[in-house]
Amino acid sequence: xxxxxxxxxxxxxxxxxxxxxxxxxxxxxxxxxxxxxxxxxxxxxxxxxxxxxxxxxxxxxxxxxxxxxxxxxxxxxxxxxxxxxxxxxxxxxxxxxxxxxxxxxxxxxxxxxxxxxxxxxxxxxxxxxxxxxxxxxxxxxxxxxxxxxxxxxxxxxxxxxxxxxxxxxxxxxxxxxxxxxxxxxxxxxxxxxxxxxxxxxxxxxxxxxxxxxxxxxxxxxxxxxxxxxxxxxxxxxxxxxxxxxxxxxxxxxxxxxxxxxxxxxxxxxxxxxxxxxxxxxxxxxxxxxxxxxxxxxxxxxxxxxxxxxxxxxxxxxxxxxxxxxxxxxxxxx
Amino acid sequence: xxxxxxxxxxxxxxxxxxxxxxxxxxxxxxxxxxxxxxxxxxxxxxxxxxxxxxxxxxxxxxxxxxxxxxxxxxxxxxxxxxxxxxxxxxxxxxxxxxxxxxxxxxxxxxxxxxxxxxxxxxxxxxxxxxxxxxxxxxxxxxxxxxxxxxxxxxxxxxxxxxxxxxxxxxxxxxxxxxxxxxxxxxxxxxxxxxxxxxxxxxxxxxxxxxxxxxxxxxxxxxxxxxxxxxxxxxxxxxxxxxxxxxxxxxxxxxxxxxxxxxxxxxxxxxxxxxxxxxxxxxxxxxxxxxxxxxxxxxxxxxxxxxxxxxxxxxxxxxxxxxxxxxxxx
Numbered sequence: 295x296x297x298x299x300x301x302x303x304x305x306x307x308x309x310x311x312x313x314x315x316x317x318x319x320x321x322x323x324x325x326x327x328x329x330x331x332x333x334x335x336x337x338x339x340x341x342x343x344x345x346x347x348x349x350x351x352x353x354x355x356x357x358x359x360x361x362x363x364x365x366x367x368x369x370x371x372x373x374x375x376x377x378x379x380x381x382x383x384x385x386x387x388x389x390x391x392x393x394x395x396x397x398x399x400x401x402x403x404x405x406x407x408x409x410x411x412x413x414x415x416x417x418x419x420x421x422x423x424x425x426x427x428x429x430x431x432x433x434x435x436x437x438x439x440x441x442x443x444x445x446x447x448x449x450x451x452x453x454x455x456x457x458x459x460x461x462x463x464x465x466x467x468x469x470x471x472x473x474x475x476x477x478x479x480x481x482x483x484x485x486x487x488x489x490x491x492x493x494x495x496x497x498x499x500x501x502x503x504x505x506x507x508x509x510x511x512x513x514x515x516x517x518x519x520x521x522x523x524x525x526x527x528x529x530x531x532x533x534x535x536x537x538x539x540x541x542x543x544x545x546x547x548x549x550x551x552x553x554x555x556x557x558x559x560x561x562x563x564x565x566x567x568x569x570x571x572x573x574x575x576x577x578x579x580x581x582x583x584x585x586x587x588x589x590x591x592x593x594x595x596x597x598x599x600x601x602x603x604x605x606x607x608x609x610x611x612x613x614x615x616x617x618x619x620x621x622x623x624x625x626x627x
Numbered sequence: 628x629x630x631x632x633x634x635x636x637x638x639x640x641x642x643x644x645x646x647x648x649x650x651x652x653x654x655x656x657x658x659x660x661x662x663x664x665x666x667x668x669x670x671x672x673x674x675x676x677x678x679x680x681x682x683x684x685x686x687x688x689x690x691x692x693x694x695x696x697x698x699x700x701x702x703x704x705x706x707x708x709x710x711x712x713x714x715x716x717x718x719x720x721x722x723x724x725x726x727x728x729x730x731x732x733x734x735x736x737x738x739x740x741x742x743x744x745x746x747x748x749x750x751x752x753x754x755x756x757x758x759x760x761x762x763x764x765x766x767x768x769x770x771x772x773x774x775x776x777x778x779x780x781x782x783x784x785x786x787x788x789x790x791x792x793x794x795x796x797x798x799x800x801x802x803x804x805x806x807x808x809x810x811x812x813x814x815x816x817x818x819x820x821x822x823x824x825x826x827x828x829x830x831x832x833x834x835x836x837x838x839x840x841x842x843x844x845x846x847x848x849x850x851x852x853x854x855x856x857x858x859x860x861x862x863x864x865x866x867x868x869x870x871x872x873x874x875x876x877x878x879x880x881x882x883x884x885x886x887x888x889x890x891x892x893x894x895x896x897x898x899x900x901x902x903x904x905x906x907x908x909x910x911x912x913x914x915x916x917x918x919x920x921x922x923x924x925x926x927x928x929x930x931x932x933x934x935x936x937x938x939x940x941x942x943x944x945x946x947x948x949x950x951x952x953x954x955x956x
Binding site: 388389390391392393394395396398399401403442443445446447484487488566 | 639640641642643651654655658698699715716720721723724725726727896897898929930931932933934935
C-alpha cells in the first residue's frame with residue numbers, strides 16, 4: 295500500500311529502506327560551542343557555522359554508509375521538545391526539574407496561546423537536501439509529546455493543549471511540503487504513557503496531516519506498546535517506527551490477533567547501549583520482522599535517536615546495521 | 628472534621644537561583660571526589676532542614692523530608708540490600724524522570740537500617756511539628772526491579788521486599804514516626820495484583836507498632852480498586868483525585884471507614900488550583916469522611932520546579948483556609 299504512495303511521491307526506495315530516527319551525536323567542537331553560546335562567549339553566526347559543519351559531516355557519513363533516507367542530524371537542536379518550545383510562541387522556559395541523579399533540565403511551560411512563528415526546521419531541511427541526492431526526511435515532534443513533556447498553565451486540559459499544538463505543527467508540515475519534503479517523520483515517544491488519551495492523540499495527528507500529501511512516519515517508544523495496540527493503528531500515518539532491539543515482546547502473536555496494517559520501521563540498534571551490535575545480531579533482529587510482515591513493508595533503523603552515543607559508536611552501529619541489511623536483502627530478494 | 632494539610636512525598640532539592648543550587652553543586656563535587664562523604668552528608672542534611680522549613684513556612688502541618696536523600700523512588704532502599712545490583716535508567720511512569728532498576732541476583736537481605744537515620748534528621752528539623760515517613764512499597768519495588776535469580780516469581784520477590792521493608796517500618800516506628808506512608812504507584816497499572824499488595828501489607832502492618840500506616844497510590848485511576856483498597860490493613864488511604872473525574876463521586880456514594888489522603892493538588896502540572904476546582908470536591912467528599920482527613924498534593928512534588936512546588940503548597944493551604952472560612956460563615 296505505502297510502496298504505491300512512495301511511488302506517487304516519486305520515491306523509489308530499495309527493499310528494506312534504511313534510515314535513522316533523527317538525532318546524531320554532536321562532535322566535541324559543537325558541544326563546546328553550544329556551552330559557550332549559553333554564556334554569550336561566541337556569536338550566533340559562529341555557532342551557526344559550526345552547526346552547519348556538523349550537519350554536513352553527518353550528511354556525508356550517512357551517504358558513505360549507504361543510508362537510503364537521510365536526516366539532518368539535529369545538530370542545532372537540544373531536546374526534541376524544548377527546541378520547538380523555545381521557538382514557538384506561547385511557551386516559557388520553565389524552571390529546573392530533575393530527570394535523574396544530579397541531572398536537571400528546564401521543562402517548558404505553556405503560558406499562552408501556542409503559535410507557529412513561521413518555518414522552524416525548513417531551512418535546515420533545505421540546506422541538508424542541497425548536500426545530497428538522497429531523500430532527506432522532515433523531522434518534527436508531535437503535538438501529544440510536546441504537550442506531555444511541557445507544563446500547561448494556559449489551556450483548560452491536556453486535550454485542549456494537544457489539539458492547539460496540532461494546529462500549529464500542521465503549519466510546519468505545510469511549510470516543509472512546500473519546500474519539497476516528501477517524507478515527514480512526526481515523533482510521538484510519549485504516546486504510550488496514558489493509553490486512555492490515545493483517542494485525542496490520534497485526533498491531533500489527523501489535525502496535523504489530513505489532506506497533506508507526504509509519506510508519514512511516527513516513532514513511538516516500545517515500552518508500553520502492548521497497552522496501545524491495536525489502537526495505535528488508528529494514527530493516520532504510513533509507517534510506525536518501533537524499537538525491537540531488546541524487546542522480548544512477541545510481535546508475531548500480537549500481529550496475528552490484530553494484523554499490523556502499516557509499514558513498520560524496525561528499530562534494530564539499541565541506542566542506549568555502548569556495545570556495538572554485530573551484523574549477525576542485527577540481521578537476526580531484522581529477520582524477526584521479516585518473519586512477521588511482508589518484506590515490502592519493512593524499514594530498518596536504530597531504536598531511537600543516536601545522540602547519546604559517541605560519534606564513533608554511532609558510526610560503528612550504523613555500519614553494522616547497513617552490513618546486516620545488505621546481507622538480508624541478498625537473502626530474501 | 629479535622630483536615631490536616633500534608634505534603635505527599637518528594638520535594639525539589641534545588642531551585643533556579645544559583646544560591647538555591649547548593650545540593651547540585653555538592654553532588655557534583657562529591658562525584659569528582661572534591662568533598663568528603665561527611666561534607667556531602669552535611670549539605671544533604673542542610674537541604675532536608677531547608678525543605679522542611681519551606682513546607683512549614685507554606686503552612687503545611689505534616690511535612691516530609693522531601694526524600695532529598697533518595698536517588699529515586701525505586702533504587703533508594705534496594706541499593707542497600709544484599710544480592711541487589713543497580714542497573715540502567717528506566718522511565719518512571721509518564722514522567723520525564725528516570726529511575727535506576729535494581730537487579731535481584733539472589734535472596735535479598737537487609738544489611739543495615741536505611742530510613743530510620745534519615746527520619747531522625749527530619750524529625751529533629753521539623754520539631755515540634757510531626758513529620759511523615761514515606762517509603763516505596765514492596766509491590767512497586769518488585770515491579771521496578773529486574774528479577775534474575777533468587778525468586779521464582781515477581782510475587783515472591785514482592786514478599787521478600789515486604790520482609791525487608793517491615794524491618795524498616797519497625798525502625799521508623801521506634802524512631803518516633805507516627806504516620807508511615809507506603810507508596811504503591813504500580814498497583815494502579817496492575818489491579819489484578821491487588822491480592823499481592825494486600826498480602827505484603829499484612830507483613831508491613833505487623834511491624835508498625837503504634838504508628839499509623841498509610842497506603843498511597845497515584846499516577847492512575849484508583850476508582851476500579853476503591854473497594855479493594857479498603858481491604859488493606861491500613862489506617863489511611865492516599866488517593867490521587869487528579870486522574871479520576873469519578874473518584875470523588877464514588878467516595879461520596881460509598882463512604883469510607885478509613886482516613887483519606889485527598890490528592891487534590893496536581894503534583895504533575897504547574898497550573899495552580901482555584902476554589903472552583905477544589906471546593907466542589909470537598910463539598911461532596913468531606914461529609915463522608917471520618918474525624919481526620921488529609922489534604923495533600925496528588926503525588927510527590929519533585930516533578931515541579933522548586934518555586935512551583937512551594938506555590939502549590941501555599942495554594943493548598945490558602946484554599947483550605949478559605950474553604951473553612953466560607954463553610955463557617
